Amino acid sequence: MYEYEISAKDAAExxxxxxxxxxxxxxxxxxxxxxxxxxxxxxMGDIPSRAHQELDPDERLLILCHHGARSLSVTHWLRQQGFDAAQSVAGGIDAWSYDVDPGVPRY
Structure with a gap:
């Protein structure tokens, strides 16, 4: 079983x-x-209506938001729905910009 969170660097790899x-x-x-x-x-608001139609419960899903709070919430919900390989990218796109790709704008 995967951890609920993954670092931006590990996610990028x-x-x-x-x-x-x-x-x-x-x-x-x-x-x-x-x-x-x-x-x-x-x-985030579309997840309940789209997840079962557009996402594969067997696929590893990395969930991203701005700083990691929304993505962690979505990850918990997805796990409850049987998406056992869902993980939140800790720190969100802000961490991605800082740790992986400084070309991604920070806001």
Whole structure:
């Protein structure tokens, strides 16, 4: 079983190996300001209506928000729904910008 949180650096490595899918749960305006190539925008409020239609419960899902609070909440919900491989990116896109890719704008 995966931990509930994963560091931005570890998430980047797993994504570069094609071993996970990055789900961005921020709002569309936030996604326009800063996003990670290849991520799927699925705002937190849309998760309950979209998760079972668009996400695979057997796939490793890395959940991203601004600082990590929303993504952790979504990760807990997904785990309760049977998405056992969902993990929150600790520190969110802010940590990603700081630790992985300084080209991603901070806001």
């Amino acid at each position: 797993i994504l570069s190996e094609g071993k996970a899918r990055l789900i961005d749960v921020r709002e569309p305006w936030e996604f326009q300001v800063a996003s990670i190539p290849g991520s799927t925008l699925m705002p």
